[in-house]
Amino acid sequence: MVPISYYLFLAAALFCMGMFGVLVRRNALVVFMCVELMLNAANLTFLAFARMRGDSIGHVSAVFVIAVAAAEAAVGLAIVIAVFRSRGSVNIEDIKTMKH
Amino acid sequence: MNIEQVLFGAFAFLTLLSAGLVIFARSPISSAMALVSTFFFLAGIYVLLWAHTVAALQVLVYAGAIMVLFLFVIMLLNLGDELPGSRLTFSRILGGGAAAGLFAVLALAIARVPGRVADLGTQQESFGTLKAIGASIFTTWLLPFEAVSLLLLVAMVGAVVVAKSRI
Missing domain, CATH: 1.20.5 (Single alpha-helices involved in coiled-coils or other helix-helix interfaces)
Structure with missing residues (x-):
């Protein structure tokens, strides 16, 4: 039996990698993919704790997270398309109208 | 060393490897493909945690639906490779430092999680x-x-x- 903390360490590493990608990458699409990585890390944590406690609430939460991630991806990609139409670029450094 | 540990090690290594490819691949298509493989390996990890249903949903919804959406948008926008910028900028060092710091904090917190795992007992058949x-x-x-x-x-x-x- 693999200790639960190994799963938690894996989730933490995945979350930090996703955060690194969000902070570093300049392509809006890749930033979205890194957000998906972070959501998956959260899911893995839910499932690890569900296994540790032996109840299925964590599984229900993971299902909800997947549904919210689908909604987030749909709206986010629509915004990317709209921005690309008006600016001709998905580089987040080119999108700075609201920057102070 | 039993089969569960071997599978966990293999899936964890491949998950982190393909997550790294998502971050560092130059073309968005490569990133998307690496993300698909990340989702598949994570589904394997979920099965090891007795979460069969969530593993199936992961493959269906994430690797199936969401990634198709990503690929459609990438092809619709017709994006090329990202131009290679300077390798070590201030923001990259800052981002790496922030990620490493967060991992250190999380690792300290995880080290204090009790290692006791509930015995599934009677719900062995129905769990997940x-x-x-x-x-x-x-x-x-x-x-x-x-x-x-x-x-x-x-x-x-x-x-x-x-x-x-x-x-």
């Missing part, structure tokens, strides 16, 4: 099955479930309104 999760969703979590269906409807309408140039 669609029947158990469905019973939980449609009794205790019915209101959040309906809220999620409303959220998906709003997201669908919003995506169409935002992405369409002329309605």
Whole structure:
């Protein structure tokens, strides 16, 4: 039996990698993919704790997270398309109208 | 060393490897493909945690639906490779430092999690099955479930309104 903390360490590493990608990458699409990585890390944590406690609430939460991630991806990609139409670029450094 | 440990090691290594490819691949298509493989390996990890239903949903919804959406958008926008910038900028060092710092904090917290794992006992057969999760969703979590269906409807309408140039 693999200790639960190994799963938690894996989730933490995945979350930090996703955060690194969000902070570093300049392509809006890749930033979205890194957000998906972070959501998956959260899911893995839910499932690890569900296994540790032996109840299925964590599984229900993971299902909800997947549904919210689908909604987030749909709206986010629509915004990317709209921005690309008006600016001709998905580089987040080119999108700075609201920057102070 | 039993088969579960071997499988966990292999899946964890491959998950982190393909997550690294998502971050460091130059073309968005390569990133998307690496993300698909990340989702598949993570589904393997979920099965090791007795979450068979969530593993199946992961493959169906994430690797199936969401990634197809990503690939369609990448092809629609016709993006080329990113130009190689300077390798070590201030923001990259800052981002790496922030990620490493967060990992250190999380690792300190995880080290204090008690290692006691519940014995599944009588629910060995039903834990993580669609029947158990469905019973939980449609009794205790019915209101959040309906809220999620409303959220998906709003997201669908919003995506169409935002992405369409002329309605």
